[in-house]
Amino acid sequence: MIDIHFIVNPIAGSGDHSFSEPFLQDYFEADRYNITIKSSGYKGHAIDLTKESINQQADIIVACGGDGTINEVASTLVGTTIPLGIVPIGSGNGLACHLNIPLNLKKALYIIKNNKRTAIDVGSVNKRYFFSNTGFAFTANVIENYEASQTRTLLCYIKACLKSFQDYSKKEKTVISIDDNIEIVNPFLIFISNSNVMGYKMSLTPKASLTDGLLDVVLVPRISRLRMLVFGFCMLIRKPELLKEVKCYQTSKLTLLRKKGTSFESQIDGEISKIDAKKLSISVERESLNILV
Numbered sequence: 001m002i003d004i005h006f007i008v009n010p011i012a013g014s015g016d017h018s019f020s021e022p023f024l025q026d027y028f029e030a031d032r033y034n035i036t037i038k039s040s041g042y043k044g045h046a047i048d049l050t051k052e053s054i055n056q057q058a059d060i061i062v063a064c065g066g067d068g069t070i071n072e073v074a075s076t077l078v079g080t081t082i083p084l085g086i087v088p089i090g091s092g093n094g095l096a097c098h099l100n101i102p103l104n105l106k107k108a109l110y111i112i113k114n115n116k117r118t119a120i121d122v123g124s125v126n127k128r129y130f131f132s133n134t135g136f137a138f139t140a141n142v143i144e145n146y147e148a149s150q151t152r153t154l155l156c157y158i159k160a161c162l163k164s165f166q167d168y169s170k171k172e173k174t175v176i177s178i179d180d181n182i183e184i185v186n187p188f189l190i191f192i193s194n195s196n197v198m199g200y201k202m203s204l205t206p207k208a209s210l211t212d213g214l215l216d217v218v219l220v221p222r223i224s225r226l227r228m229l230v231f232g233f234c235m236l237i238r239k240p241e242l243l244k245e246v247k248c249y250q251t252s253k254l255t256l257l258r259k260k261g262t263s264f265e266s267q268i269d270g271e272i273s274k275i276d277a278k279k280l281s282i283s284v285e286r287e288s289l290n291i292l293v
């Protein structure tokens with residue numbers, strides 16, 4: 001028998017999800033599969049549910065949600081041999097999009113049933129894992145405004161972007177040094193990505209690969225509002241490097257040092273996260289997560 005545990009975020013995306021044993025048994029026959037369904041009740045709960053499933057010797061653990069839920073489940077699975085399945089019922093679904101996991105529920109379930117595994121790279125910021133991306137300044141502010149809107153739709157995401165453009169000039173002064181050779185005063189954006197999709201099929205790092213042992217970095221210094229709009233357009237056409245102020249490169253590790261500013265306002269896989277440390281060590285662990293694709 002194959003034990004599959006589904007960890008469902010009931011509020012992900014539209015928040016209208018019906019996972020029941022009879023429904024899943026239409027895809028996973030009762031004589032071959034044991035199905036367990038767990039529902040997360042609050043932020044971070046999926047971590048404990050995954051730990052419990054590991055102790056219960058699950059053969060496959062499936063994250064049903066968006067990038068935030070995947071982060072919680074996958075972070076707990078790194079270093080184990082248990083493969084992660086993904087049912088993308090979130091809003092942005094960035095990692096699922098990179099992996100070509102269909103948004104169609106039935107098709108996503110067949111991918112899990114096929115049991116085809118691949119190992120992907122995993123990013124880490126001061127030992128916190130990210131699978132899709134992490135970012136500072138504008139990208140963190142967008143997520144902060146998005147979370148405050150309480151509704152996870154594309155329209156709310158666009159409104160969060162517009163509000164973040166307005167907020168930018170009101171932010172406290174920050175000075176960030178990168179690998180001791182680049183110093184940015186009030187950066188507009190620092191974005192570090194493992195995957196090639198941010199969410200809603202948008203991308204700042206279209207050339208990123210989940211298996212190259214590298215992170216794709218996008219740095220945008222302080223720019224005028226007009227240049228911000230041009231940058232927004234370049235992002236929509238997936239060519240951020242067209243703006244001459246933008247620096248894009250790949251690396252396996254980097255260090256950010258906060259020389260001025262009270263904390264690193266950051267987002268990790270689309271969830272806001274304030275990091276008080278002065279120094280951030282960001283790196284990639286090669287092919288450390290098994291995933292069903």
Ligand SMILES: Nc1ncnc2c1ncn2[C@@H]1O[C@H](COP(=O)(O)OP(=O)(O)OP(=O)(O)O)[C@@H](O)[C@H]1O
Nearest residue numbers: 012013041043044065066067068069090091092093
């Ligand atoms: N029952 C719950 N109530 C409130 N928040 C929850 C609950 N269960 C999980 N969460 C939190 O909801 C947040 C958002 O989840 P998730 O990322 O899966 O969906 P999403 O934001 O709609 O999708 P995406 O990240 O792809 O845009 C996560 O931080 C998760 O920890």
